[in-house]
Amino acid sequence: DGGITQSPKYLFRKEGQNVTLSCEQNLNHDAMYWYRQDPGQGLRLIYYSQIVNDFQKGDIAEGYSVSREKKESFPLTVTSAQKNPTAFYLCASSIGHSLPLQPQHFGDGTRLSIL
Amino acid sequence: EDKVVQSPLSLVVHEGDTVTLNCSYEVTNFRSLLWYKQEKKAPTFLFMLTSSGIEKKSGRLSSILDKKELFSILNITATQTGDSAVYLCAGRRGGSNYKLTFGKGTLLTVNP
Numbered sequence: 001d002g003g004i005t006q007s008p009k010y011l012f013r014k015e016g017q018n019v020t021l022s023c024e025q026n027l028n029h030d031a032m033y034w035y036r037q038d039p040g041q042g043l044r045l046i047y048y049s050q051i052v053n054d055f056q057k058g059d060i061a062e063g064y065s066v067s068r069e070k071k072e073s074f075p076l077t078v079t080s081a082q083k084n085p086t087a088f089y090l091c092a093s094s095i096g097h098s099l100p101l102q103p104q105h106f107g108d109g110t111r112l113s114i115l
Numbered sequence: 116e117d118k119v120v121q122s123p124l125s126l127v128v129h130e131g132d133t134v135t136l137n138c139s140y141e142v143t144n145f146r147s148l149l150w151y152k153q154e155k156k157a158p159t160f161l162f163m164l165t166s167s168g169i170e171k172k173s174g175r176l177s178s179i180l181d182k183k184e185l186f187s188i189l190n191i192t193a194t195q196t197g198d199s200a201v202y203l204c205a206g207r208r209g210g211s212n213y214k215l216t217f218g219k220g221t222l223l224t225v226n227p
Contacts, residue, residue, distance in 0.1 A: 004157075031213055033213075033215075035217075040124075040219065041219055042119070042121075042203060042205075042217035042218050042219045042220055043158075043203070043205075043215075043217040044217070045214060045215070045216075048213065048214070050213065058214065090157070090158070094213065096213075103149055103160045103163050104149075104160075104215060105160060106151075106157040106158050106159075107157055108156040108157045109156050109157060
């Protein structure tokens with residue numbers, strides 16, 4: 001079945017440590033996105049990528065980095081510069097620039113906590 | 116800065132009730148408005164609205180957009196306990212920027 005796979009489901013980070021969250025999709029979507037969700041808050045955009053080897057900062061990119069070396073993969077690294085990383089992280093994808101009016105579809109998320 | 120505001124933030128109803136969830140938006144170069152349902156994990160897509168006054172319907176759920184007054188509503192009739200979830204509304208800009216701006220969501224609890 002086609003879909004978006006995020007791993008791991010739960011992740012614990014020590015102070016000063018970088019961690020990488022995985023997002024893989026087999027939907028052949030061009031565009032991929034990373035969001036952060038805090039309790040009682042909506043989703044906030046961290047980074048997005050419309051095509052391989054290209055990505056743009058969203059509203060809260062500080063302390064995060066991404067890469068898009070393959071169409072199906074868009075990993076997110078939470079660096080030690082992100083001082084409040086505890087949150088639920090959601091990856092999404094959508095058919096991209098050729099058909100812009102398409103909804104984004106989401107993975108099941110990764111819950112990151114600080115030890 | 117784009118802004119999406121949902122109301123109410125939470126709502127408790129009994130099975131069989133009808134509910135209306137509200138979403139107002141201020142989005143530069145507005146292109147479409149999306150509704151998602153989020154239970155425990157991934158938000159699942161419900162509706163995408165691009166034109167004013169045209170109701171979209173799926174079973175007991177329906178939604179409509181008013182581009183003049185900049186709002187949308189999501190109606191759920193004959194609610195069931197399985198409708199309990201957070202309902203998220205998001206506005207999307209047009210152009211090459213595919214950014215979605217989400218509201219904080221409405222937490223709906225349907226009691227038996």
